[in-house]
Amino acid sequence: MAARSHSLLGWSPEAVVFDCDGTLVDSERHWQDARNRAFRDFGLLPPPGFAERAKGVHYVDCGRLMAEETNKPDLADDLTAALLDHFRTLVAEDPVTMPGAVDFVRLLSGRLPLAVASNCPEEVVEESLGRAGLRRHFLHVVVPTKTPGPAPAGEGPAGGDAGRQVVRPKPWPDVYATAAQLCGVPPASALAVEDSMAGVESARRAGLRVLGVGPAPSREDADRTDLWVTALHSEEVLGWARDQVPGPAPRGGGGG
Incomplete structure (x- = not known):
């Protein structure tokens, strides 16, 4: 892992997603x-270990999984709707950014194309970024474009009805492949910043390098990234951003 870390820290991306x-x-x-509240709405108990299995999963898939693991398949749509409603309420009440995220984004903003690739509905991502004061830093927000279901084989974004591109959710590579394309760079020249294994898998399959962030995972999972840090305020990461990214000074302003 150390050799891969040195490789990432000596590299300059052309875009960050x-x-x-x-x-x-x-x-x-x-x-x-939100999952716990949705379970309670229907008198259900979360299955053991469900939180870890649900991390990074598209919310529609999560609602379906909630129904399957409680042996209530007929409640999939209702659980999905309740999950999203509760989540949006909670985010509106408490839009808190992750440690170091604002500084890291501000440092890169104006120097490189920045994008967001998420499994959430677009309006939820826009609300979250807007309330956190981060939306203005991102050129593109990419989310799945259709409800998840059986998907065709292949690693790139799938074909769609009437020529419309279908962007499948993580761990499919589509959101990251599309974000790199919109930023005008090949995937191999872009860096993904991720906290979940579903997201890491998505970015890797799309061909991006990956910076993992969050509580230390297993060695096996950490080795699937190019570098793993516990938070974006890591001086190792901030120093890399200052030293490796050319361009004008970062954008200032409040609410970043």
């Missing part, structure tokens, strides 16, 4: 609370 929940915005706990 961020996950949102748990990477920029401290909303993973909101998803957990």
Whole structure:
């Protein structure tokens, strides 16, 4: 892992694509609370270990999983709707950013194309970034474009109805591949910043390098990234951003 870390810290990306929940915005706990509230709405108990299995999963898939693991498949749509409603309420009440996220984004803003690749609905991502004061720093927000279901084989974004591109959710590579394309760079020249294994898998399959952030995972999971740090305020990461990214001074202003 050390050799891969040195490789990343000596490299300059041409674009950076961020996950949102748990990477920029401290909303993973909101998803957990929303899942628990949705379970309670229907008199259900969360199965053991469900929080870890649900981390980074598209909310529609999560609602389906909630129904399957409680043997209530007929409640999939209702659980999904309740999950999203509770989450949006919680984010509106407490839009907190992850440690170091604002400084890291500000440092890169104006120097490189920045994008967000998320499994959340677009309006939820826009609300989260807006309330956190981060939306203005990102050129693009990429989310899945259709409800998840059986997907065709292949690693790139799938074909869609009437020529419309279908962007599948993580761990499919589509959101990251599309974000790199919109930023005008090949995936191999872009860096993904992720906190979940589903997101890491998505970025890796798309061909991006990956900076993992959050509580230390297993060695096996950490080795799937190019570098893992516990938070974006790590001086190792901030120093890399200052030293490796050319361009004008970062944008200032309040609410970043």
